[in-house]
Amino acid sequence: MPRRKRLYALLLSLCLLALPAVAEPLRVAVAANFRATAERAGAAFERETGTSVLLSSAATGMLYNQLRHGAPFDLFLAADAERPRRLAEEGVGLAASRRCYARGRLVLLGGPLAALATPGQRVAIANPTVAPYGVAAEAVLARPPFAEIERRLLRGASVQQAWQFHATGAANLALVARSLVGDGEASASIPADWHAPIEQQGIVVAGGREESAGAFLAWLTGPSARPILDRDGYDPCP
Structure with a gap:
């Protein structure tokens, strides 16, 4: 070289x-x-x-x-x-x-808590088989005021997708993580004793x-x- x-x-x-x-x-x-x-x-x-x-x-x-x-x-x-x-x-x-x-904390998007007792709603939750927030959402929907209500349940692959269902109008209501709620986005807090921590x-x-x-x-x-x-x-x- x-x-x-x-x-x-x-x-x-x-x-x-x-x-x-x-x-x-x-x-x-x-x-x-x-x-x-x-x-x-x-x-x-x-x-x-x-x-x-x-x-x-x-x-x-x-x-x-x-x-x-x-x-x-x-x-x-x-x-x-x-x-x-x-x-x-x-x-x-x-x-x-x-x-x-x-x-984490769970919130409802799309209306007051009483809206979960309204028949015919399209409610988005995370798939409880893979998402802990979906487990919490199922516990809320199984409570006596809401358990017998006829609704269409949309299960997202994650709690983020459940939020997207509501954001795009595919769902009237969504039970999601409070962390996903944007500024100015109306939500109702789910009482902590309505589901396991x-x-x-x-x-x-x-x-x-x-x-x-x-x-x-x-x-x-x-x-x-x-x-x-x-x-x-x-x-x-x-």
């Missing part, structure tokens, strides 16, 4: 070595109801720590199945306590890392970026994240 080319190759190698290493983003599987909140929290976490957060969202049950089959996530932010508990028992998640990061837990995935994932989960449950969660209508964990 001519001397000039060898010198050029050496200089190029030195320049490449001098470039700062770009860290892999933290890969987070997040329940659909918490997606927008996680985006704001992740951006704040990156500003504080320099660690970027890459989100993938779907219904909790869908993400759980993906994780059980080896999906490459570092952290799971579920909308319930059951799926993180199962992942800990199955060795997919680190049991010691499991903790509550928020408590929606305790949202997170768990670090074994074999991933365990230290960074644990740091983000700890940050999410600390004072820095509290204003973000408060803004989106999440109650503190007990």
Whole structure:
């Protein structure tokens, strides 16, 4: 190799070595109801720590199945306590890392609570087989004032899709997460004792970026994240 080319190759190698290493983003599987909140929290976490957060969202049950089959996530932010508990028992998640990061609330879009007792309504809920907010919605509809009412039930693949059914006019009413309600969007709060508590837990995935994932989960449950969660209508964990 001519001397000039060898010198050029050496200089190029030195320049490449001098470039700062770009860290892999933290890969987070997040329940659909918490997606927008996680985006704001992740951006704040990156500003504080320099660690970027890459989100993938779907219904909790869908993400759980993906994780059980080896999906490459570092952290799971579920909308319930059951799926993180199962992942800990199955060795997919680190049991010691499991903790509550928020408590969700259910609201009704499209009318007052009495509207659920009106026959013929098209009511959107999340599919209860995969979405904890769908389980809570079913509990509300099974209450004595509403249980015998004839209605058309639209089940979304996630609570986000249930909200979309209402937003597009496909449903008159929708039982969704309070975090999905936009500014100026009328909603009626569902009393907390009308369904089991929606305790949202997170768990670090074994074999991933365990230290960074644990740091983000700890940050999410600390004072820095509290204003973000408060803004989106999440109650503190007990």
